[in-house]
Amino acid sequence: MRHLHTLSDLGKDDLLALLDRADRFEQERGEDSSRPLAGKSVALVFEKASTRTRVSLELAVVELGGHPVVITGNGSQMGRGEPIADTARVLSRMVHVITFRTAGDERFLDMAKHSSVPVLNALTDTGHPLQLLADLQTVRRSLGKLEGLKYAWIGDGNNMAISWIEAAGLLGLELVLACPQGYQPAPEAVRAANAKGARVKVVTDPATAVRGADVVNTDVFTSMGQESEQEARLAAFAGYRLTQELLSTASRHHIVLHCLPAHRGEEIDADVLEGPHSVVWAEAESRLHTSKAALLWALERDG
Numbered sequence: 001m002r003h004l005h006t007l008s009d010l011g012k013d014d015l016l017a018l019l020d021r022a023d024r025f026e027q028e029r030g031e032d033s034s035r036p037l038a039g040k041s042v043a044l045v046f047e048k049a050s051t052r053t054r055v056s057l058e059l060a061v062v063e064l065g066g067h068p069v070v071i072t073g074n075g076s077q078m079g080r081g082e083p084i085a086d087t088a089r090v091l092s093r094m095v096h097v098i099t100f101r102t103a104g105d106e107r108f109l110d111m112a113k114h115s116s117v118p119v120l121n122a123l124t125d126t127g128h129p130l131q132l133l134a135d136l137q138t139v140r141r142s143l144g145k146l147e148g149l150k151y152a153w154i155g156d157g158n159n160m161a162i163s164w165i166e167a168a169g170l171l172g173l174e175l176v177l178a179c180p181q182g183y184q185p186a187p188e189a190v191r192a193a194n195a196k197g198a199r200v201k202v203v204t205d206p207a208t209a210v211r212g213a214d215v216v217n218t219d220v221f222t223s224m225g226q227e228s229e230q231e232a233r234l235a236a237f238a239g240y241r242l243t244q245e246l247l248s249t250a251s252r253h254h255i256v257l258h259c260l261p262a263h264r265g266e267e268i269d270a271d272v273l274e275g276p277h278s279v280v281w282a283e284a285e286s287r288l289h290t291s292k293a294a295l296l297w298a299l300e301r302d303g
Ligand code: CP
Pocket: 049, 050, 051, 052, 053, 054, 123, 131, 259, 260, 261
């Protein structure tokens, strides 16, 4: 059984093939009449809020001819304490793929362990692989390639940052992360990527990371589940906002990514988010094309 827990679970060849397929879905949108998910259903399980992930996965299933079933924590017996293991066994007797957004990795791994169908990570505290697929498709579409670019991550060493470090490991990318002390990504993640040939470095100075960067990426300073830390986080992340001034030393053709939702004036200024270098809306659309490719990957690798 192949689950997608982390981006690394794909491997480089499958990752690149999946991005090629997502490109074809983007080109064919509305014209492709094949229905590879006909007769199949997918459970989309959300224990945290979502706009993009929910809509893109639900539409991906429908446009591929399948049937999506959305389940939320509070709207199901999960919210009343039914164990993940029981939920996994029941769902996987009825559906062909499960996607799961939850907090700790233990919950994701519990779902995967007890499921007899593939489970895709739709965000946990330590990764957001489906978002990375969209980010990579967006970079390739915007700049024509993935390798040979300089990538900068500014802000929290969170789930998104960890998935970006994994992408660097898979593809041998140069990635500099600027994160305040106490909010840096796990050193093992950096070591693992560099052992595979990436050039990943963690610094505290955002200007160092941005200088000469082709791709500048950020995310919220307070992720879902961290609301009680908001005040401390806003203080720790002062100086890490993407501003025009900070970006003035990036490459002339740089692009700005943000997985969204964005907090204007916190991690990114409105004129950067809406500015000429921002590709965030195309990045959001890529969630649909890459979700289709990820669902087919899961079904083809099942077994
Ligand atoms: N980027 C992302 O995952 O957005 P949602 O939380 O809206 O799904």
